[in-house]
Amino acid sequence: MVLKEVPLATAIAYVAAAYIGIWVILFGYLLSMGSKLSGLRRQVEVLTEAVERKEKSVGTRA
């Protein structure tokens, strides 16, 4: 495979595209993890309260 000399402007465009590409992939994934995590934590809090309310009401009836 022969190394190809590219003009600096073209090389800069390739390097910029490479770095933008990886940060879109990695930060996109990181942000989706973050939002999923906070959503699930809220859901756990709501459900835990619901379970506690249910167990209290069962206890009061008993």
Add this chain to the structure above:
Amino acid sequence: MTLRMRFLYAFTGLAALLTTAGLIGTFYKTPLEVKEIGFTQKIFYFHVPMAITSGVAFAVTLLASIAYLVTKDLKWDVWARVGAELGLVFGAALLTMGILWTRSTWGVWWTWDPRLTSYLVVVLLYGAYFVLRSSVDNAGEKARYAASIGILGYITVIFTMVSTRILRTAHPVLFKLGKSGFESGIEHQMLITFLSAMFAMFALCAALLVAKVTIENLSEEIEDLKDRIGG
């Protein structure tokens, strides 16, 4: 705040710091152009760390798969699945950078070079790992089959690592064992930048690993809580 969340924030902070250091090093501290490769060598500083991190993530799958087969504890299956997913995420970023580097230095988008081809096989194989998982319903069976691929699949990762040394390839070899020990042949400042980027990717991978395992555990907890409300 739980210990796991502290680890998550610590790894994320460390990743952000080291990534900043790596980017500053890449664009301001290292030579603008390197002989023969030119300006596109700037891709190297994050491209190689991503390859190593992807290999580390697949190693998590390997170890967790072995742990699952030994203990039959489904928690290891979760770690194995998360490792494979992260390996593919870093693999996607690696291929994106690699394809652009290939285009700029060799003038083609893709070439069937042993290193590139073997890494493509790695990505396809770990992709198949998820296809297999989604096609089996029983949790135990799913974990057992997936563990087999998780262990055998690592052979392709090892082959990719050694392919530039045992086969004729155009892919450069930058790090090798010489008479005076580990030799890189790159300047001091380039090595510092490379190491910053590498530890940044390790920290990011660790943060994502903790986040993803926490998500899996919270999902299980939610199912359990729903059962308690329903029952």
